[in-house]
Amino acid sequence: MISVKNLSHSYGNDRKLAVKNISFEVENGETFGFLGPSGAGKSTTQGILTGLLKLQKGDVSVAGYDISRVHNERFNTIGVSFEQSNVYSKLTAKENLQFYAKLFDVPTRDPMELIHLVGLLGKENDLAGTFSKGMKHRLTFARSMINNPELWFLDEPTTGLDPAIAANIKDIIKEKTTAGTTAFLTTHNMFIADELCDRVAFIIDGEIVLIDTPSSLKLQYGQKLVVITYLKDDQVVKETLKTTDEKDRLRIGEVVNLYEVQTMHTKEATLEEIFIQVTGRGLV
Amino acid sequence: MKNILKIFMRDLKTARRDSMALIIIIMPIVLAIGITLFTPGLADTTVNLALLKNDDPAHIQYMENFAKVELFDTRQDAIARVQKRDDVAAVIRKDKSYEIILQGNEPNMVENYAASLSALYETGQTIEASNVTLYSFGQSTSPIKTMLVNMLISMTIMLAGMLIAISIVGEKADNTINAVNVTPVSQTEFVLGKTLLGGFIALVSIIIALLITGYDDINWLMILLVGVSSMALSLIIGFLMGLMSDDVIEAATNVKMIMLPVAGSILGYELLAANWQWTMYWSPFYWAYKANQLVLSKTADWPSVLLSTGMVLLLTLLVYFAAKPKIRKGLS
Ligand SMILES: Nc1ncnc2c1ncn2[C@@H]1O[C@H](COP(=O)(O)OP(=O)(O)O)[C@@H](O)[C@H]1O
Ligand SMILES: [Mg+2]
Numbered sequence: 249m250i251s252v253k254n255l256s257h258s259y260g261n262d263r264k265l266a267v268k269n270i271s272f273e274v275e276n277g278e279t280f281g282f283l284g285p286s287g288a289g290k291s292t293t294q295g296i297l298t299g300l301l302k303l304q305k306g307d308v309s310v311a312g313y314d315i316s317r318v319h320n321e322r323f324n325t326i327g328v329s330f331e332q333s334n335v336y337s338k339l340t341a342k343e344n345l346q347f348y349a350k351l352f353d354v355p356t357r358d359p360m361e362l363i364h365l366v367g368l369l370g371k372e373n374d375l376a377g378t379f380s381k382g383m384k385h386r387l388t389f390a391r392s393m394i395n396n397p398e399l400w401f402l403d404e405p406t407t408g409l410d411p412a413i414a415a416n417i418k419d420i421i422k423e424k425t426t427a428g429t430t431a432f433l434t435t436h437n438m439f440i441a442d443e444l445c446d447r448v449a450f451i452i453d454g455e456i457v458l459i460d461t462p463s464s465l466k467l468q469y470g471q472k473l474v475v476i477t478y479l480k481d482d483q484v485v486k487e488t489l490k491t492t493d494e495k496d497r498l499r500i501g502e503v504v505n506l507y508e509v510q511t512m513h514t515k516e517a518t519l520e521e522i523f524i525q526v527t528g529r530g531l532v
Numbered sequence: 533m534k535n536i537l538k539i540f541m542r543d544l545k546t547a548r549r550d551s552m553a554l555i556i557i558i559m560p561i562v563l564a565i566g567i568t569l570f571t572p573g574l575a576d577t578t579v580n581l582a583l584l585k586n587d588d589p590a591h592i593q594y595m596e597n598f599a600k601v602e603l604f605d606t607r608q609d610a611i612a613r614v615q616k617r618d619d620v621a622a623v624i625r626k627d628k629s630y631e632i633i634l635q636g637n638e639p640n641m642v643e644n645y646a647a648s649l650s651a652l653y654e655t656g657q658t659i660e661a662s663n664v665t666l667y668s669f670g671q672s673t674s675p676i677k678t679m680l681v682n683m684l685i686s687m688t689i690m691l692a693g694m695l696i697a698i699s700i701v702g703e704k705a706d707n708t709i710n711a712v713n714v715t716p717v718s719q720t721e722f723v724l725g726k727t728l729l730g731g732f733i734a735l736v737s738i739i740i741a742l743l744i745t746g747y748d749d750i751n752w753l754m755i756l757l758v759g760v761s762s763m764a765l766s767l768i769i770g771f772l773m774g775l776m777s778d779d780v781i782e783a784a785t786n787v788k789m790i791m792l793p794v795a796g797s798i799l800g801y802e803l804l805a806a807n808w809q810w811t812m813y814w815s816p817f818y819w820a821y822k823a824n825q826l827v828l829s830k831t832a833d834w835p836s837v838l839l840s841t842g843m844v845l846l847l848t849l850l851v852y853f854a855a856k857p858k859i860r861k862g863l864s
Contacts, residue, residue, distance in 0.1 A: 323716050334710055
């Protein structure tokens with residue numbers, strides 16, 4: 249569905265590259281996660297793939313089209329949700345979707361259904377200019393589904409939303425991708441990535457560090473952790489110990505022998521912890 | 533074409549909700565009404581005269597050729613008529629000549645008209661002999677009014693450009709150009725949709741303004757042609773202003789800058805001697821003004837209208853090609 253070979257991109261004429269010689273493929277029906285801290289080059293990559301930024305260097309084909317040439321009709325099968333919401337503030341929520349729907353040459357979804365889906369029911373006749381940031385973001389997200397895209401670009405779809413709404417958006421994405429939509433998802437939220445993505449790419453400073461499935465990553469990098477709570481001098485103490493670490497293993501035995509253990513269970517490393525381990529950097 | 537119309541319809545919808553855009557749409561019409569009220573009418577060139585029934589029948593007949601004549605029994609009755617609200621001049625025999633009685637608040641034209649007619653009558657001009665002079669007096673367009681209406685047209689074109697600018701500034705503020713760029717609508721269609729907004733509103737405003745001000749017997753085909761070149765002008769002004777500005781206030785400031793060459797072109801046309809007119813040939817506004825002038829004063833022939841509008845289009849095209857990379861870049 250997407251094939252990227254040796255893609256580089258620079259804003260301005262300086263040597264500093266926002267994206268450095270990256271290559272990856274996204275299979276039909278796959279949900280591909282692009283993970284990295286802000287400024288890593290995720291949005292830049294999405295911008296090039298959606299044709300909003302000019303291809304400078306590399307070979308990119310999206311949905312069967314070579315993107316160095318203009319094919320407006322290819323957008324009939326593509327949906328794009330932007331990191332920064334961008335809806336007409338002088339149009340109502342419904343009018344925004346109605347106008348956008350008309351721009352496609354393929355059957356489109358009912359605006360009211362989408363408004364309902366993203367929890368904006370009752371606000372459909374309010375001008376989008378009066379919306380909160382989160383509401384605009386949801387409208388932008390809803391708009392990206394209007395043409396039933398086969399390929400769906402999602403730039404930070406849940407960032408900045410409150411947890412309940414983020415969970416709702418996540419469920420919508422899950423439902424669509426399960427039904428076969430190919431998705432290119434950009435995020436710095438590892439929980440979202442873990443739950444939605446078939447494969448993830450770690451990107452940092454414009455470079456892809458690794459590409460793998462979340463489960464394989466956990467097998468490779470995830471140290472098994474043991475969390476023990478025990479009583480010491482009438483106080484509850486909690487310790488997290490690695491089963492892969494020699495000293496920690498001895499400590500586990502020590503605790504079990506010396507104290508009254510209350511709980512003890514193992515825990516998988518999160519994608520976030522793996523990211524930190526691989527890149528040496530956090531995700532903020 | 534379908535996509536162009538969709539962009540146009542959305543812009544129109546938004547313009548209806550924008551107070552500034554509404555003012556821009558309504559302004560030319562208000563000004564046209566103003567011009568009609570405060571300059572001597574074109575359609576209404578008939579002057580009302582009050583004469584006495586016992587006047588020389590030859591005089592009455594002569595006056596009836598050029599004015600709407602009302603007859604009264606006495607001088608008092610005629611004066612009473614003059615003092616009513618509308619503009620009537622009484623022309624009453626006094627000794628061997630005539631005196632003209634006015635209320636005092638009539639337009640100068642009424643006074644001049646009555647005086648000139650009387651003078652012509654006294655010097656014994658017959659209709660036949662004075663045909664040329666009198667015909668032109670009664671039927672030609674008022675130069676001041678034509679100038680004002682022409683200025684109004686120039687302004688309407690600029691305001692229409694302003695509409696495009698407002699629309700683009702809005703798209704920039706909402707960052708919606710990106711959203712349209714990931715639909716099957718091409719950038720060219722997007723640009724043409726906005727052009728249609730400016731051009732359509734400019735054309736409609738100009739037509740309404742011409743009808744209101746009474747220029748309904750001009751050559752409409754010519755006006756349409758001038759309208760097309762006006763559309764090109766609105767486009768270039770609008771897109772440049774829109775892309776140069778980040779908000780409506782800034783766009784309005786940029787309009788003022790464009791006012792300069794427009795005002796300069798109009799002044800140049802009106803004030804420069806014929807052998808200096810060439811100094812204005814660089815300005816598309818000059819040619820647009822000139823083309824309109826020819827059409828409005830009904831002195832236009834096709835070659836000169838084609839030349840003027842051709843020059844407008846040519847110069848606009850030059851500006852367009854110079855600005856094209858900037859426009860393309862600004863839209864992506
Ligand atoms: N319009 C721009 N002009 C100049 N530099 C930019 C622009 N957009 C992004 N950048 C730079 O490119 C790099 C990658 O940015 P971006 O792709 O937005 O990162 P991400 O989406 O991963 O947070 C950053 O260093 C950022 O500062
Ligand atoms: Mg980003």
